[in-house]
Amino acid sequence: MKTIKFLLASLIISLSFISCNSDSDDPIVIDENPLADFTLLTSFTANNHTIEVYSEQSQFSVGYNELFLRFKDEATDSYISNATVSWTPMMHMTEMMHSCPKSAVTKTDDASVYKGFAVFQMPGNTDEYWELELEYSVNGQTYNVAQRIEVKAPVDGNKTVNVFMGADDSRYVLAMMPLKPKVAINDFSAVLFKMENMMTFSEVNNFKVMIDPRMPGMGNHGSPNNEDLTYDASAKMYTGKLSLTMTGYWKINLKVENENAEILKGEDVSDENESSSLFFEIEF
Numbered sequence: 001m002k003t004i005k006f007l008l009a010s011l012i013i014s015l016s017f018i019s020c021n022s023d024s025d026d027p028i029v030i031d032e033n034p035l036a037d038f039t040l041l042t043s044f045t046a047n048n049h050t051i052e053v054y055s056e057q058s059q060f061s062v063g064y065n066e067l068f069l070r071f072k073d074e075a076t077d078s079y080i081s082n083a084t085v086s087w088t089p090m091m092h093m094t095e096m097m098h099s100c101p102k103s104a105v106t107k108t109d110d111a112s113v114y115k116g117f118a119v120f121q122m123p124g125n126t127d128e129y130w131e132l133e134l135e136y137s138v139n140g141q142t143y144n145v146a147q148r149i150e151v152k153a154p155v156d157g158n159k160t161v162n163v164f165m166g167a168d169d170s171r172y173v174l175a176m177m178p179l180k181p182k183v184a185i186n187d188f189s190a191v192l193f194k195m196e197n198m199m200t201f202s203e204v205n206n207f208k209v210m211i212d213p214r215m216p217g218m219g220n221h222g223s224p225n226n227e228d229l230t231y232d233a234s235a236k237m238y239t240g241k242l243s244l245t246m247t248g249y250w251k252i253n254l255k256v257e258n259e260n261a262e263i264l265k266g267e268d269v270s271d272e273n274e275s276s277s278l279f280f281e282i283e284f
Contacts, residue, residue: 034110035068046145048074051134053149056178060130060151062120063160064175064191069105069114071136080138081111088133088199089118090146101173101193101201119175119191120151121163158281166256166264171195174209174256174278177237181244181284185225188242189235190280192256205231209238212253212269212276215246220274247284254278 038054045051050072055065071080085105091098101119108115124130133146154160161175177189190209193201209229214220223245229238244250253276255266266278 034113035070038068041067042147042149044145044147045074046147047143049080049143050074051145051147053132058155060120060149061154062123062151063154064117064119064177066117066178067115068108069116069134070112071114071138079112083114083136083138085114085134085136087116087118087135089120089149090131090133091120091122091124091128092131093128096198098198099201101175101191119161119173119193121161121173122151123153124149124151156283158283160280162254162278162280164256164265164278166258167262168258168264172204172256172264173201174254176252176280179242179282181242181250181282183244183246186242186244187239188229189232189237189239190229191237203236205233205236206259207231207238207264208257209240210255210257210266211240211242212255213242213244213250214253214269214275215248216251216274217249218246220269222269244282244284249283250281251275252280252282254280 035054038056039058041053041055041060043050043052052070052072054068057065069085071083073080087102087105089100089102091100100121103116105114105116120130130149130151131146132149135142135144161173163171163173165171173193173195175191177191179186179188192204192207192209194204195201211226211228213223213226223243225241225243227241229240232239242252253269255276256264256278258264266276267273269276
C-alpha cells in the first residue's frame with residue numbers, strides 16, 4: 001500500500017511539474033492556412049471578398065499551372081466553403097484577345113480550397129497581359145471579378161509547352177506536366193488540347209505523343225526504355241516513361257500521332273535532322 005501511495009504522489013508531482021513548465025513556455029502558434037506551404041501568387045479584393053491564388057510554383061508561368069483559390073468573406077473574417085466557381089484566363093493582346101486551355105474549378109478535400117489548372121501559351125509584357133476572370137456564387141448570389149496577373153517565362157527558361165498547327169489544319173496546345181527529373185526511368189506526362197476557337201480548347205484523348213529524349217551537348221545521344229505517352233482516362237492526361245541516364249540538359253523530341261496513326265506534327269531525329277520541331281526541355 002505504501003508503494004502505491006508513493007507512486008501516486010510521484011505521478012501527481014510529475015504532472016504538476018509538466019503543467020508548470022507548459023505554462024511558462026511560449027504559446028504554440030498553429031498555422032491554420034491549408035496552403036501555407038504554397039506560394040501566394042496574388043491576392044485582391046472585390047465584392048467584399050478577398051480572393052487568394054496559390055501555386056506550388058513561384059509565379060504564373062508559361063505552360064501548365066495548377067492553381068488553388070480561397071475566398072475570404074471580409075464581413076465575417078472567414079473563408080467561404082460553399083462557393084461554386086468558374087474561371088476564364090484571358091490574354092489581352094494589342095489587336096485581339098484569346099483564352100487558353102483550362103480545367104473546371106473543383107473543391108478539394110479542404111472545404112475552403114478550390115483548384116484547377118490553366119495552360120498559358122505565352123508570357124505577358126508591357127502592352128499585352130493576362131487577366132483572370134472569375135465568376136463565383138455564394139448562397140444564391142453570383143459575383144464577378146477580373147484581375148490582371150503577371151504570366152512570365154519559366155524561371156529556368158526551358159520549353160514546356162508547344163502551340164502548333166497540325167497536318168489536319170487544326171491548332172493544338174501540348175504542355176508538359178511538372179516533373180522533378182532524376183537519373184532513372186521517370187513517370188512522364190502531358191496534356192493535349194485542340195483549339196476550337198479563340199476562347200474554347202477541347203481535350204484530346206485519342207492521340208499518341210511519341211518521345212525521343214536526346215542530349216545535344218553529348219553527341220545527341222538518346223536513352224533506352226522510354227515509353228510513348230498514351231491517354232490515361234483516369235488521370236485525364238497522356239502518360240508514359242522518360243529515361244534519363246545522366247544529369248544535364250535534355251531535349252525531349254516529340255511527334256504527335258492521331259487516332260489513324262497519322263503524324264500531325266514532329267519529325268524523327270537522325271544524323272541529318274538533330275531535332276524535332278516539337279520538343280520539351282529539361283535540365284537538372
